Amino acid sequence: MDIPWDDARLFLAIAETGSFSAAAKRLRIGQPTVSRRLAALEYEVGAKLFRRSVDGAALTSAGERLLQPARKMAEWAGELQRAAESADSSPQGLVRVTASPFVSFDFLAPFAGHVARKHPGLRLEVQSSVNYADLGRGEADLALRTRSTRNADLTRLYTLEVETAVLVSKSLKATLPKRPTLQELPWVAWAPPFEAMSPNPQLESLIPNFAPVFTADNFLVLLAAAEAGVGAIALGHVTHRFSQQRERNLVPLDIDLGPYKKSQLHLICAKSALEIPRVRKVSELLVEELERAKSR
Incomplete structure (x- = not known):
């Protein structure tokens, strides 16, 4: 058979x-x-x-x-x-990068513009997903994710320390106490089937009887709700040269997230994929930008 x-x-x-x-x-x-x-x-x-x-x-x-x-x-x-x-002679063609919806929106989309200007022969496909693509199977070429890997066929190319920010609209901030507690904030958070996604579990552990005022199963909907003043949103905040934050109606709050104040962002790749010139080139460009963000 x-x-x-x-x-x-x-x-x-x-x-x-x-x-x-x-x-x-x-x-x-x-x-x-x-x-x-x-x-x-x-x-x-x-x-x-x-x-x-x-x-x-x-x-x-x-x-x-x-x-x-x-x-x-x-x-x-x-x-x-x-x-x-891997027999390709030059770095050109499609490279697929997978990341969370926020990292895809905030970092990878503008990063693609940088790649297009610097290397016109390269094209990026960004897979914005809350699920993990299997790099070993070739479902994506590169991944930016919050968990590292123990898979012997994969390699971690870079790790960036990320500070988690609590963001609210300017209009909502004006109605809040000067130093609000986590319990005093209205929150926007993931709806089923993504209720186990960060930051829901973290907020549930910090806030007794955690009950967000607004939930959605789409990141851009959550972001739009936060910008409209519906509630606060917790995001891993990286200051990079492509940052869109200054163009949004969101400002950070001085608030203690305890053990969840910091997280990590790992750049992961299948070891054999680095033999492909186009994948290796994009990985090098990503490491360059993450290193630049680290120093900001």
Whole structure:
């Protein structure tokens, strides 16, 4: 039996997202195509791989047996792709960088303008997501994330210390006490399914019966609410030369976040991806900018 990589990737997308619609979104194909190709794969295997219900798609015992081999296949496919691309002779083409919505909006988008001016042959694709892309599988080339890595196939290229700022609109600040406590602030925060995302857990640990006045599942909506004076927002604040903060209607508060005052931002890459000239060049430019931000 020969299971093509495209079929294995389809199976893996359904298994890891838990639904046909989410798998279709990840693979950028239609849901009917996902259903049709899975049916063909199950016919080839001779067994049902998923149990479908209103809650999504759950692996059968036959599907469970395929899961780990499919994951290994994904990792090797990523290595194969990077090995082929390492033969590129010059740093040009597409480089995919993944980061949180705020880092993507505040740093990577204006950084892309710098890259375009300095290296016209390079193009950036920024994957703004609260989920982690798998660098080993080649889902992205570079990642800026708050957690480092212990994966032997990945490497940490740079770490920047980040101070967490509590930001409010100027209009809201005018109504607050001179030195407000965390409990006295109205907060905007993540809504389900992202309620476990920072800063929600941190604020819950600091504020008894934490209850934000506004929640949303989209970062730009949260930012717009904070700018409109709905509530305070906590963000990892990096002062860099592309900073948009001075152009927004948000100002920092002098407030104690205790153990959550500081965090880290790590630049991560698959070791083999650094053999690709375009990825190596963008990684060098990112390190340069992060080092510049460190000294500001």
